[in-house]
Amino acid sequence: MRRGFLKNANTPKTKNSEVPTIQDSLAGLKIAGGIEIHGQPLDLGDRIRSDQAPIVCTLPPNAKPDEPVSVCLIWPETTELLQNTQGFPQPLRPQPNEATYRVGESPGKGMGLFAARDLKQGDFILSERALLLTTLSLPLPHSRFAEGASQSDGRVVVPATFNSLDDFERHMKTLVDQMRPVNREAFMSLTVARPHTTDGSGPIHGRIRTNGCSISNLRPGPPGQWKGSDGQYGAILEKISRLNHSCSPNTQSHFDKASLSHSLFAVRDIAVGEELTNNYTPLLDSALQREWSLKSYGIVCRCEACLDPRTSDPRRRRLNNLAPNPAQWILDPRLPDDLIVKQCLEQILLIEKEKLHASRTLYMALSILLIAHVCLGDAKQASFCAARLQRVTWVPYVEKVKLGELLDPASPAYAKRRLWRTRIDRAKAARLFDSHECVVRAFSEFIDPLAFPLVEA
Ligand SMILES: C[S@@+](CC[C@H](N)C(=O)[O-])C[C@H]1O[C@@H](n2cnc3c(N)ncnc32)[C@H](O)[C@@H]1O
Structure with a gap:
């Protein structure tokens, strides 16, 4: 899993004129397998036609009261994509019989996850549905949003006239309000780390920025229709979002569309008590590139590769080449x-x-x-x-x-x-x-x- 969205105040930046339209060809699409998804269009006033607006819904559809669910904000095309995914909606993968992880304090990093027993490479650690699954772009009232923000010394400087962070916060609150109380409590107990405490993000948006994991396989519409981070999704999870970063992580997760869930696996043998980690930056980047992108999480990484770039960088470069x-x-x-x-x-x-x-x-x-x-x-x-x-x-x-x-x-x-x-x-x-x-x-x-x-x- 890679993090790395909503890192700074430059996003989201979809302009009104760039808002994608539902393709005519999709209008009469039949649902091949799964159950139909119903939801309310997000109220974006006159910024977008209501049938093109992202939809607020709780997924999977028809979930039983004790079944984990995600509150979602998804584009109509993504609704089609899910409904046409074979097997959707599939139940969550059963958790391993024996405890695989525990939540604990990680010195200098806040909370983290730790191995509760020896794990072998490939072992399944946990699966969960996101508390919140949301598109990372919204049509915004001010098309000059992106140009309005600037960065200095790695800190985001937000101009006084800039009101779009409030706007995003307000819409995200609509979603948080729809969560089950227990999920809302879990969401609000997630950490907001610097710089998201000081860059103008509200309490909800700040949590999304600190804890979001990007999802790459929900991008709606044909390739090329969405540019950059537009059309990308992020998930905020109760457990997986607690994983701290390492440039040599020992876990990896993947998002499964059919069950709408993330599953976490050990990528090498892990001893009981060892911290479980994932990566917030591309692994084959140089130490300098990683240092730069980790700044947006307030992280100064002290892993072996960052402490000794003269040994690590040439190896990673060779691997890439x-x-x-x-x-x-x-x-x-x-x-x-x-x-x-x-x-x-x-x-x-x-x-x-x-x-x-x-x-x-x-x-x-x-x-x-x-x-x-x-x-x-x-x-x-x-x-x-x-x-x-x-x-x-x-x-x-x-x-x-x-x-x-x-x-x-x-x-x-x-x-x-x-x-x-x-x-x-x-x-x-x-x-x-x-x-x-x-x-x-x-x-x-x-x-x-x-x-x-x-x-x-
Ligand atoms: C997604 S949260 C991870 C869980 C978090 N530690 C907590 O207490 O809930 C991301 C934040 O954890 C901290 N963090 C993660 N990895 C770190 C690392 N390698 N070194 C220092 N801080 C780290 C940073 O504050 C970062 O913004």
């Missing part, structure tokens, strides 16, 4: 046979050294390493990769690829995969693959197609 291209390698016999294996092993080594298991690079490196061993006809090494990939439970793609049958190196499943021995059997490669795209399509036997853009040339 190493981009194994298995499709090109399969097609070009002039490239060394061990090229991809070497590159992936180097990535994995750097990940171990920097403790960057939460980075998606681990998933990509293991998947590409598996593909390379299959292409080389090495089922033994491929089966080790499949076993390691199975523990990368925090990447939702992993569930979608059939790895189980690859755990046994003697499995006949290997010979059935199109890529089997294609690096050494050139005649087979020539017969099956006449283009880069054709090879990439065959990767779907090992990597979810949604991850493909990362491995294309």
Whole structure:
């Protein structure tokens, strides 16, 4: 999970003229699966047509009184997206039988979460629905909002004429008022940290800024319709929002649309008592870039990587630059046979050294390493990769690829995969693959197609 929205007073900044319209094509869309979502359009006066305004609703629809719910502010297109999500609304994933975490004080960081027992890489820690799930952009009355704010010494300076923070606070209060009393109490007991106590944010908006986790897979409408942070969503959660930041985090969460919930996983082995952490900044950024973005949370990070950037920065840079291209390698016999294996092993080594298991690079490196061993006809090494990939439970793609049958190196499943021995059997490669795209399509036997853009040339 990455934080990093509503960091400063520059957001939200949707202008009236930029407010997206509901596409005509969506107007008569049928609900394929789930239950219909009902809600009240947010009252934004004459800023937007009421059928285009974001909707205030409690989700999932038809929740039982004892079922966790989220108060939401979502664009109409997101309503369609959810209703058309297979399985929506699915129940919350049951919590682990044995306690996995406890809330406690973390010296110098306020409250935090700690491991209540030894956790293994891939262990499921908890799942929860957000107390509040909200769009991060609203059509605002003053289109010059963004230009009006400026920053000095990392502190947001808000001009006297600037009234949009009040506006956002007022609308967010509408949502908080709709929470169940127990959820409202949990929300209001979350921390508001500097600089959100001093930048003009109200008590609700301040809590959203300090505790919000961005959600990337709810963006409504076709790609490109929404720019920058417009169309992005944020979630404020009772437990996951208590996670403090580390540049080498030991947990990762993902948001599942069907159950409308976040699930948290251990990305490496964690000893009982160790603090659970996640990242608020991109992990492969330099220490200087991370220092800058963490300022917006009032954080001066003292992790190993920040204290020793001369060792850490080159490793993270190398990890970012190493981009194994298995499709090109399969097609070009002039490239060394061990090229991809070497590159992936180097990535994995750097990940171990920097403790960057939460980075998606681990998933990509293991998947590409598996593909390379299959292409080389090495089922033994491929089966080790499949076993390691199975523990990368925090990447939702992993569930979608059939790895189980690859755990046994003697499995006949290997010979059935199109890529089997294609690096050494050139005649087979020539017969099956006449283009880069054709090879990439065959990767779907090992990597979810949604991850493909990362491995294309
Ligand atoms: C989402 S809250 C995390 C939970 C919070 N510590 C609490 O008491 O509820 C984010 C805030 O926690 C503090 N924090 C998080 N990570 C930190 C770190 N690595 N070092 C210092 N403070 C940190 C900062 O005040 C930050 O704005």
